[in-house]
Amino acid sequence: MPKQSSDLCDCRLIHRQVVEEAIASSLHSDEIGTLAQIFKALADETRLKILWALEKREMCVCDLAAMLGLTESAVSHQLRLLRNLQLVTNRRDGVVLYYRLADNHVSQLIRITLEHLRD
Amino acid sequence: MPKQSSDLCDCRLIHRQVVEEAIASSLHSDEIGTLAQIFKALADETRLKILWALEKREMCVCDLAAMLGLTESAVSHQLRLLRNLQLVTNRRDGVVLYYRLADNHVSQLIRITLEHLRD
DNA sequence: TTACTATATGAGCAGATACTCAGATAATGA
DNA sequence: TCATTATCTGAGTATCTGCTCATATAGTAA
Numbered sequence: 001m002p003k004q005s006s007d008l009c010d011c012r013l014i015h016r017q018v019v020e021e022a023i024a025s026s027l028h029s030d031e032i033g034t035l036a037q038i039f040k041a042l043a044d045e046t047r048l049k050i051l052w053a054l055e056k057r058e059m060c061v062c063d064l065a066a067m068l069g070l071t072e073s074a075v076s077h078q079l080r081l082l083r084n085l086q087l088v089t090n091r092r093d094g095v096v097l098y099y100r101l102a103d104n105h106v107s108q109l110i111r112i113t114l115e116h117l118r119d
Numbered sequence: 120m121p122k123q124s125s126d127l128c129d130c131r132l133i134h135r136q137v138v139e140e141a142i143a144s145s146l147h148s149d150e151i152g153t154l155a156q157i158f159k160a161l162a163d164e165t166r167l168k169i170l171w172a173l174e175k176r177e178m179c180v181c182d183l184a185a186m187l188g189l190t191e192s193a194v195s196h197q198l199r200l201l202r203n204l205q206l207v208t209n210r211r212d213g214v215v216l217y218y219r220l221a222d223n224h225v226s227q228l229i230r231i232t233l234e235h236l237r238d
Numbered sequence: 239t240t241a242c243t244a245t246a247t248g249a250g251c252a253g254a255t256a257c258t259c260a261g262a263t264a265a266t267g268a
Numbered sequence: 269t270c271a272t273t274a275t276c277t278g279a280g281t282a283t284c285t286g287c288t289c290a291t292a293t294a295g296t297a298a
Contacts, residue, residue: 015182022172022186027233032164034236035229039161044256045151048158053141061275063134067141074257076276095265095274105235109228110154114146116224117153163286180245193287195246214244214295246293254285263276
């Protein structure tokens with residue numbers, strides 16, 4: 001008989017308290033969801049390049065597209081995603097929209113992760 | 120005639136130097152790739168729950184499966200991914216493998232991101 | 239060895255996602 | 269007003285991903 005996910009393995013009986021405590025101290029599901037969304041935003045090379053560039057200076061959509069070698073449409077789609085998560089904001093100057101990082105948390109995350117992979 | 124990605128928009132002419140500098144100061148492609156992989160590892164609710172639990176104590180596969188309400192197979196697949204990225208390691212005690220975080224960078228990343236979304 | 243338990247792994251599938259394309263929208267200036 | 273430029277957006281599509289299922293592997297104890 002194949003093991004179902006609802007079955008308990010023997011070690012579960014021994015570790016029952018460990019599991020109970022782990023469940024009790026886990027993050028709330030809405031926190032987990034938002035957390036995952038932010039990491040998803042960083043989990044793509046195009047968006048990482050955009051964020052890393054904006055960390056140095058504000059840039060408009062067409063500059064970013066030129067930098068990345070992608071269509072302005074592709075960049076705009078990604079910027080919308082980053083905007084919705086409030087990772088970037090923009091200011092308008094005539095027809096041109098200049099994007100910048102919303103705060104310094106993102107660059108902090110990228111720096112720490114770079115440090116991690118250089119160890 | 121629709122605009123092609125190879126065309127330059129007018130603002131590109133003005134901002135040419137901005138784009139050149141952005142390209143010059145961008146991360147190397149292998150760094151970007153590894154960076155994205157690490158954020159991908161964190162960009163999933165199941166893996167976040169696993170990492171958050173392991174941040175508190177080492178746990179075996181079947182404990183994690185019980186905690187998450189998933190099959191041990193599903194957990195094992197995710198642990199392999201985390202192992203390959205050296206985010207977790209394990210020790211064997213008889214037939215049981217106890218997993219733990221490889222270092223404290225991961226919990227640092229999660230904490231900073233939590234801080235960000237609580238602002 | 240054989241039986242049993244814990245974990246790992248490959249195949250396959252349903253759902254997510256990152257791009258392109260075509261067309262819409264918004265600010266500017268003639 | 270109309271044309272132009274910069275950006276946005278919806279639809280479509282190829283690729284990626286996280287799960288399940290079946291099976292393989294590794295350690296333990298009889």
